[in-house]
Amino acid sequence: MNDSPPSAGPPDPARILVVDDDLTVGEVVAGYLTRAGHLVDRAGDGDQGLALARAHRPDLLVLDLMLPGIDGLEVLRRLRASEDGADLPVVLLTAKGDEADRILGLELGADDYVTKPFSPRELVLRVQSVLRRSRAAAPAASAPGPLVSGDITLDPQARRAHRYGNELLLTLREFDLLAFFLRHPRTVFPRQELMQRVWGWDFGDLSTVTVHVRRLREKIEDDPAAPTLITTVWGVGYRYDPVTDEKDGPA
Incomplete structure (x- = not known):
């Protein structure tokens, strides 16, 4: 691992929890994140990682999938099922051949992944990209103010969304992704363009977009198997088709 860490630290250091049972990997990851300006805690197994995440909520979790005790997928599953x-x-940190687990991790709600063996610099850049998005009051290039589409209401500044009055x-x-779709109704976007404009990435596995669209459908569609809001335009990409009623504002 001969990569040099990013020279300039973030203006607002984050508290990051690294969960990996490989001491060498954990030390390297923690070292690069620390030199990038972040505060790093470490855990060596799933139970300890889950306990630390709940006791001292970090700003971001770097999570290995292969862990002793409860594995990374179970840690992620339990975290996503809890309010905090x-x-x-x-x-996620995933092995090169673990595509099925990587997809399952995305389906459970992981924001990004890095495949082992990885460049520590790439990991730092991915972490900082996720942190920028999580700290943004609203997605870039968007005006503040609630977005309303049918029974969906989204407040970018509070980062809260509701459907039928129930919080999503x-x-x-x-x-x-939902905020982007609400701002660009009736327009088809290829997966590559969604990755660039929502994720901020110029490269990456496009299945990440596919999985997130599927997860979003499960939360906003009446029948996710037959979606009517986020539709697939075969051979092109995805389009958001808002419900047309008196509650919708101008397109």
């Missing part, structure tokens, strides 16, 4: 961990930003438990990326 539903929107905790999570970056959205992860960081799900919230930003």
